[in-house]
Amino acid sequence: MAIIELRTISFRYGAGTPFEKQALQNISLSVDRGDFIGIIGHTGSGKSTLIRHFNGLLRPDSGQVLVNNEDIWKNPRQIRSVRFQIGLVFQYPETQIFEDTVAQDIAYGPKNMGLDQETINQRVLEALHFVGLDDSYLDRNPFRMSGGEMRRVAIAGVMAMKPAVLVLDEPTAGLDPEGRRNLLKHIEQYRRKTNTAIIMVSHSMEDIAEHVQRVLVLDKGKTAFEGSVPSVFAHADELMQLGLDVPQMTKVLLGLKAKGYSVDTSAVTMDQAEHELLRLFERKDHE
Amino acid sequence: MSALIETKNLHFQYLHHQSQNEWILNGIDLTIRNGEFIAILGSNGCGKSTLAKHFNALLTPSDGTVLVNGRDTNDEKNQFEIRKTIGMVFQNPDNQLISTIVEEDVAFAPENLGIAPSEIRSRVNWALDAVDMLDYKRHTPFKLSGGQKQRVAIAGILAMRPQCIVLDEPTSMLDPKGRSDVMKTICRLNRELGITIVLITHHMEEAARAKRVILMDQGQIASDDTPENTFEQIELLKKLKLDVPQITELTHRMRQHGILIPKRMVQIDQCVDALAAALEERYGHY
Ligand SMILES: Nc1ncnc2c1ncn2[C@@H]1O[C@H](COP(=O)(O)OP(=O)(O)O)[C@@H](O)[C@H]1O
Ligand SMILES: Nc1ncnc2c1ncn2[C@@H]1O[C@H](COP(=O)(O)OP(=O)(O)O)[C@@H](O)[C@H]1O
Ligand SMILES: [Mg+2]
Ligand SMILES: [Mg+2]
Numbered sequence: 113m114a115i116i117e118l119r120t121i122s123f124r125y126g127a128g129t130p131f132e133k134q135a136l137q138n139i140s141l142s143v144d145r146g147d148f149i150g151i152i153g154h155t156g157s158g159k160s161t162l163i164r165h166f167n168g169l170l171r172p173d174s175g176q177v178l179v180n181n182e183d184i185w186k187n188p189r190q191i192r193s194v195r196f197q198i199g200l201v202f203q204y205p206e207t208q209i210f211e212d213t214v215a216q217d218i219a220y221g222p223k224n225m226g227l228d229q230e231t232i233n234q235r236v237l238e239a240l241h242f243v244g245l246d247d248s249y250l251d252r253n254p255f256r257m258s259g260g261e262m263r264r265v266a267i268a269g270v271m272a273m274k275p276a277v278l279v280l281d282e283p284t285a286g287l288d289p290e291g292r293r294n295l296l297k298h299i300e301q302y303r304r305k306t307n308t309a310i311i312m313v314s315h316s317m318e319d320i321a322e323h324v325q326r327v328l329v330l331d332k333g334k335t336a337f338e339g340s341v342p343s344v345f346a347h348a349d350e351l352m353q354l355g356l357d358v359p360q361m362t363k364v365l366l367g368l369k370a371k372g373y374s375v376d377t378s379a380v381t382m383d384q385a386e387h388e389l390l391r392l393f394e395r396k397d398h399e
Numbered sequence: 400m401s402a403l404i405e406t407k408n409l410h411f412q413y414l415h416h417q418s419q420n421e422w423i424l425n426g427i428d429l430t431i432r433n434g435e436f437i438a439i440l441g442s443n444g445c446g447k448s449t450l451a452k453h454f455n456a457l458l459t460p461s462d463g464t465v466l467v468n469g470r471d472t473n474d475e476k477n478q479f480e481i482r483k484t485i486g487m488v489f490q491n492p493d494n495q496l497i498s499t500i501v502e503e504d505v506a507f508a509p510e511n512l513g514i515a516p517s518e519i520r521s522r523v524n525w526a527l528d529a530v531d532m533l534d535y536k537r538h539t540p541f542k543l544s545g546g547q548k549q550r551v552a553i554a555g556i557l558a559m560r561p562q563c564i565v566l567d568e569p570t571s572m573l574d575p576k577g578r579s580d581v582m583k584t585i586c587r588l589n590r591e592l593g594i595t596i597v598l599i600t601h602h603m604e605e606a607a608r609a610k611r612v613i614l615m616d617q618g619q620i621a622s623d624d625t626p627e628n629t630f631e632q633i634e635l636l637k638k639l640k641l642d643v644p645q646i647t648e649l650t651h652r653m654r655q656h657g658i659l660i661p662k663r664m665v666q667i668d669q670c671v672d673a674l675a676a677a678l679e680e681r682y683g684h685y
Contacts, residue, residue, distance in 0.1 A: 154574045155544040259443045286490070286571045288442040288601050290640035315574050318645065355544075355576030360604070360645045360667060367671030373678065382645060386652050393658055393678065 113181065114142040115276050115309055116166060116198065121175030123161060123333075135161040136333045138175070143277060146307040148300075150320040150341075153330030154355035159313045160203075162330065163279050166311070167198035180276075196225050199275030203282050205266035206259060214240070214257075214265050215250040221273040232272075239272035242302045244294060260291030264298070271302065277309040278302075284319060296323055321345065321359040321380035329354065342378040361385035368392070403563055403595055404431040404454050404485070408463035411449060411618075423449050425618035426463070433562060436589045436596045438606035438626070441615030442640035447599045450615070451565050454597065455485035468562075483512065486556030490568040492548035496540040501532065501551055504540060508559045519558075526557040529592065530584050546570075546577020550584055557588070563595035564588070571601060582608065603630070603644040607665035614639055627663035646670045653677075 123136040135158050143149060153159050164170040165177055168184050168191040177184050184194045202208065211217035218239055222232045240249060243264035249257075254265050263283070270278065283299070284292040300323060303310050314320050320327060320341065327344040329337040331354045337344045345351070348358045348366060358366070364385060365377040375392050379385045411424035423446050431437060431454075441447050452458040453465050456472040467484055470477040489495060498504040505523045514522070527533040530550040540548055549569050556564055566585065570578040582605055588594045598609060606612050612629040614622040616639050622629055630636070630647045643651075650664040650673065659680065660673040 154576060155546070286443075286568065286601070288640050289603070289642035290637075291443060292601075293642075315578075317575065355574055357575035357579070361649065363667050364646070364649065364670055364674070367667065368674060371671070371675050373675070382649060382652075385649060389649075389653060389658075389674065390656060393656075393681065 114144055114178070115180060116143045117141070117176075117178040117181075118165065119176045119178065121165060121172035121177065123165065123170060123172050125161075127173065134333055136165075136172070139330075139333075139335055140175075141328060141338070143309050143311065145276070145309055146303065147309040147311075147326065148303060148324045149309070149311045150324035150327045151311065151313045151330065152315070152317070152320060152327060152356055153336075157330040157354075158333040159330055160281060161333075163200060163281060163311065163313065166277065166279055167200050168194045169200070196221075196273050197275055198277045198279065199270035199273055201267050201270050201278070201280045201283060203285065204263075205270075206254075206262035209254045209262060209266055212253060213250065214245075214252050214254050217254055217265055218269045218272050221269055225273060235272040235274065236268075239268035242271050242298060242305075243268045244298045258291075260287050260295070263287065263291075264295065267295075267299075274306075275308065277311060279311045281313045282315060283312065284314070284316065292319075299323075317345070317357045317359045321361070329356070341380055345380050346378060348377075365389075401433055402430050402466075403433045403435075403468060404429070405466040406430075406450075406453065406460075406463065407466075409450075409453065409460050409465060410462035411446075411453065411458065412461050413449075420617060422461075423618050424453070424460075427618075427620060429613070429620065429623075431563070431595065431597065433595055434589070434593045435611060436586075436609045437598070437611045437613060438609035439597065439599045439613045439615060440601070440603070440606055440639075440641055445615045445639075446618040447615055448567055451487065451567050451597065451599060454563070454565050455487055456481045457487070483559050484561055485563045485565060486559060486561040488549065488552050488556060488564060488566040488569050490571055492545045492552060492572065495552040495555075496548055499539050499541075501538050501540055501543075502527070502536045504551060505554045505558050508555055512559065522558045522560070523554075526554040527551075529557055529588065530554045531580070544577055545573045546580045549573065549577065549581050553581075553584060553588075557594075561594070563597065565597040565599075567599045568601065569598070570605065578602075578605075603642050604646075607644050607646075614641065626665050630665055631663060 118139055118141045120138045120140050125133045125135055151159050209217055215236055218236045219232050222235050254262055284295055327341055345358045345362050359380045362380050365375050365379055368375045369377055376388055379388045406427050406429045409424055409427040410422050412422055439447050456478045459473045465472040467481045496504050502523050505526055506519050509519045509522055527536055530553050532550050570581050585596055589596045600606055607626045612626045630643050633643055644665050647665055650660055653660055658677050660677050664670050
């Protein structure tokens with residue numbers, strides 16, 4: 113059973129005003145426990161608008177958002193409870209940190225949920241560890257930490273609510289390569305341990321290739337492609353036309369193909385490309 | 400080539416600093432010559448932006464000197480000229496544009512420089528053309544994509560006719576097309592107009608397009624070399640929380656499998672050509 117299901121949702125900003133803007137059109141998506149889903153699209157294609165629908169920050173003009181098979185707008189007064197089930201991490205979440213200690217900042221969400229102090233403490237610790245920080249961070253001032261550390265604290269704050277789905281809007285933007293690698297590694301470990309579904313918006317085709325299972329490609333508010341990573345990146349030309357790209361490894365293989373070599377271009381990660389290139393070098397050996 | 404920017408024993412500390420380190424910049428000796436294309440890499444907080452702000456006198460040294468065309472940035476009399484010579488482009492495209500029409504934005508700096516209106520018009524057209532945004536002259540910047548906004552910001556700097564543009568993570572908020580358009584623009588400005596480029600980035604692939612790569616570590620220069628040599632220093636890169644470009648890593652792995660392709664490979668087309676050559680070597684022409 114899907115945890116979240118979008119059924120042909122459409123959304124306009126400023127409906128009925130001269131600034132009306134159709135931002136989403138007939139988007140459908142089904143997310144199961146433990147899924148890792150990537151969302152890509154050019155600036156303005158509707159990614160941020162879409163993820164605001166997952167937890168009821170925006171209400172679709174038509175279509176439905178189901179969480180655990182129930183329409184979240186059936187009873188609009190209960191929309192707040194959806195926010196605890198679907199955790200949203202905005203872009204540059206470190207700008208939303210405001211407590212004086214890391215512990216207080218991570219505790220903010222669980223506190224709002226009305227949990228008892230003991231449970232809160234336990235969740236704070238757990239979440240801190242999920243993002244790869246140790247107990248020595250608890251009493252530290254988040255404003256005296258590096259950008260990468262602050263970002264991890266902000267993400268831990270959402271994890272501490274134990275959402276069934278964690279939605280991240282460009283979580284690695286602006287991080288140095290190690291910060292980026294670490295963060296993605298911790299998100300992946302968290303997914304495996306907790307079976308939380310992850311939905312990640314990213315501009316890095318390499319990160320998408322390396323980490324997600326399924327990709328949704330948005331273009332002008334519509335679904336351009338949806339499917340497994342290799343099946344989506346098989347549309348190299350179309351993706352370029354949409355202002356997107358394919359992973360560098362795919363480009364190498366496409367380059368060889370253009371030179372006439374019969375190479376399988378569905379490899380998207382380093383390991384896959386290495387494997388395919390060895391096959392190319394070796395198969396000819398055996399001829 | 401003559402020295403455009405020269406830092407000598409540059410030390411810097413912020414007035415109200417909270418860091419444990421005595422110096423944010425700890426003895427930087429660097430010479431940037433006219434026409435160079437330099438990338439600066441380093442972990443978050445190592446001092447890249449602080450260094451960049453010294454290049455056009457937005458910050459001045461606590462100790463040591465910075466010279467631009469031989470002029471000391473510490474001397475206030477020089478600062479106007481220096482800011483005209485060295486332009487800066489920052490990360491967030493939304494914070495850099497102020498006017499409601501693209502061409503007005505680009506005209507802003509030359510107007511401040513007191514340049515004659517007819518000359519301003521020709522400079523604005525030239526600058527927008529150089530970044531491939533002439534068609535958007537009369538548009539409002541707010542409706543442009545991130546990559547387009549960044550190119551307008553670059554045009555605004557170009558209109559001052561600077562010798563050098565320093566770009567501080569200009570692509571980190573952009574989508575793939577935006578990134579690639581901005582990178583193409585930067586490369587072209589360097590190649591065709593001879594404008595000196597200093598590019599700060601976290602993307603190894605972008606740094607690989609420079610002619611010279613500087614690695615920074617805690618306020619010091621850890622390496623200063625060609626991209627090809629820089630990206631062979633895998634241990635150092637890992638230690639500095641950096642990475643090697645995927646292409647370099649792939650060719651590395653291929654060599655470990657006994658496939659003869661050259662070292663020091665950073666670009667996709669280089670790599671494709673080398674792989675094709677190796678295949679051909681083994682099996683004859685395809
Ligand atoms: N608050 C808003 N009011 C009106 N239009 C908006 C608003 N937010 C976004 N838009 C428009 O909706 C479209 C989709 O935006 P967004 O979801 O932010 O795209 P993305 O996250 O993919 O860059 C864009 O055309 C954008 O200009
Ligand atoms: N205005 C400031 N006041 C005090 N400290 C600062 C200021 N700006 C940056 N710093 C500190 O200086 C160090 C270097 O910062 P920065 O040059 O921005 O690094 P980078 O650009 O390499 O990420 C960091 O420790 C940062 O916290
Ligand atoms: Mg967005
Ligand atoms: Mg910086």
